[in-house]
Every structure is written in C-alpha cells, then in structure tokens.
Amino acid sequence: DTGVSQDPRHKITKRGQNVTFRCDPISEHNRLYWYRQTLGQGPEFLTYFQNEAQLEKSRLLSDRFSAERPKGSFSTLEIQRTEQGDSAMYLCASSLGGLAGNTGELFFGEGSRLTVL
C-alpha cells in the first residue's frame, strides 16, 4: 500500500497526558499537512511542511502542539498536556508541490482519532 498512513488510528488518553501521532506520506511527496477535524466540521488546517521545513502554522496550533518532519519523510504531531477540547480526528495529507503553488490535490490518510477523558 503506497498511500498515506497514520498511526495510531485510535488513542484514548487522560487529560494532562502527552500523545504523539505519526504520519508516513506517499514517498515521493515533498509536502505534508496536518489537519484537525471535529464532529460535524470540515478539516481545519494546523500546519504544513515542505520537505523538512515547517513553513506555515495555523493559530489553532497552540504552544502545546508541536510537529516535526526531521528527514523530510515521516512526520510526528505531539500534543502536550492534553485537554478535553483536543479530542478530534487528526488528519495527515501529502502532496507533490512545485513552484507554481499548490494544485490542491491532497492525499489524505485515514486519520488518528484522539479521545481525551
């Protein structure tokens, strides 16, 4: 399977704990995105990487959130001191971007569902 994969698919944690999600993009894709989706809402942009550089962060990404893509391949999203409001589906997407900009075709993983008790 050469699609975007995310791990774990489900995570239940207690408030105050730290959690980390991993995303493996399609191998030749240089761009990687993290989105958050809550029930009844569309995906909301969190952050974006081009290769290993984090180029854009949404104001939704509080100081408790940190994302990395150290070698320009897989990425991790860590949430520290989780709160109940962090409960959501965290989506990863990748794309092959060029100088002309984003063509908009993102390839999404199935998401990592976080439940904070």
Added chain:
Amino acid sequence: GDSVTQMEGPVTLSEEACLTINCTYTATGYPSLFWYVQYPGEGLQLLLKATKADDKGSNKGFEATYRKETTSFHLEKGSVQVSDSAVYFCALSLNQAGTALIFGKGTTLSVSS
C-alpha cells in the same frame, strides 16, 4: 476571511434521484475549487476540481461548474447510487505556494435502494 459555505445535511435520497449540494465561497484573488469525498471508514479523496472561472470538473458522474459571478461551485449528479453515500466537502485553494486547502463543513449524503 476566505471561507467555504455548503448546504447542511443530511441529504437523504432514493437511488436514481438527482443530487445537488450547494457550495459558495468567499476568497481574495482567484481560488481553485474542489470537491472531496469521504466514504465510510476511508480517508478524504479528491472527487473533482476546477481551477478557473467557467471550468467544469467531472468524475464518476458528478459535475461542478466554477461560477465566478455567483461565487459558487455546486455539486450535481443526475442519478445517484447507494455507493455514493458519503460525506462531501467543498474546498478552495488560494493558489499560493504552500497554502493549505480551506474546507466547508461537509454534507452527508445517504442514498437508499
């Protein structure tokens, strides 16, 4: 700010009925427009797109036309199937390098036989 508004669901149809899901947008500049679909248990996937005014995107019997004058990109299908049951998201891209997609809230479609 830039945004996408789509009709609220759920939309419930019988097989072979006509479908229209409305989508309007607000954006600076000239965005590209997209419909993504999420089937049960699967990730979001691109259904169709249009990159400039009057373009028509089409795929799997679905169509949408980029209407700049009404800032709309309504999704249509002449005859839906049970397998079309899914959540449909309208989205826009500002066509700047690295800019992420902005999504609507999604519309759930349920088709019964």
